[in-house]
Amino acid sequence: MKRLIRECIENLTPYPPGKPIEELERELGIVGSIKLASNENPLGPSPKAIRAIKENINNIHRYPDGSSYYLRQKLAKKFGLPMSKIILGNGSNELIKVIVHTFLSPDDEVILSLPTFLLYEKVVQSFEGKIVTVPLSNFWIDLPAILTAVSSKTKIIFINNPNNPTGKALKKKEISHFLNSLSPDVVVVLDEAYIEFATDPKVVSAVELLESYPLLVVLRTFSKVYGLAGLRIGFGFTSESVIEGMNLVRQPFNVNYLAQVGALAALDDDKFVEKTLTLTRDGLEFLYSQLDRIGLKYVPTQTNFFLIKTPLGAGETYQRMLREGVIVRSMESFGLSDYIRINVGLPEENKRFVKTLEKILS
């Protein structure tokens, strides 16, 4: 019989089917649960974005501007780049897919670190690429080992900086050295979804390295520090020739109207960004001190989330926390079966997390 679903798609691991919080609560007979599982902004969306969306809601009968002109203009000014080097996506997730779609032919090799953001692998598999994995070194992305793994077939390298799920970040100098050592015909995707949270002054965006490496694509998102995950909007910086290729593949109206409106306003919301960063840093300090008190190991982070080693194992800890109304992320699917990952929540959510963790461990 004729194969319907392509073989490479059939072999994909399904994304764990999440349920709406309301449905989970109904099933478990609980109310008021908290979610610390998706690295979202606990403060909610940027207030400036909310206002702008409300003011522009009556325009949604129109198709959005397919070039995201004003948003690219504003990003260009903010980051000191020409508009022609900026591309917008339906979340940075979409840009990951567009990059692979644009550059990858079947059997081309793609280098990934392990563990890292799961989407890279899935997208590469769906375009029949060959995945070459390079294990992390003590939770860090191992750039020298990646260089060793490069072959004449390597087409794309994904680097998540800071890395999800470990929260470790590479310094700009290390990335610069890496790019200088690389053959210039490899597309390097530097996913900086969490770069704004980094506190190490040597961990900064690789935007300034674009000039020296034309096949570098730097990805950013409005989902985290701006609190707009539900709108689905992210952006990328790269050379004009890469953008030209990506524009051939992306859908003409990939970024919806309200996402553009909200993102434009959020870029002016420095106060909200500052508040988010302070909340995150204070929250991390609190959580670290509590975990030290309890005697649990964790992996210090440069992001708004981090790994905690749990004596119960990831799956059991996740289940027990869930029954108490605290949703965390089990790291089993990342191959870290002793770890859970949480993001920083509001102060009261952080306290509840600690209290619940102590309860289920006792």
Ligand SMILES: Cc1ncc(COP(=O)(O)O)c(C=O)c1O
């Ligand atoms: C490493 C990484 N990149 C990208 C994304 C997705 O970003 P977006 O919401 O812009 O698609 C996430 C979301 O969790 C992420 O962890």
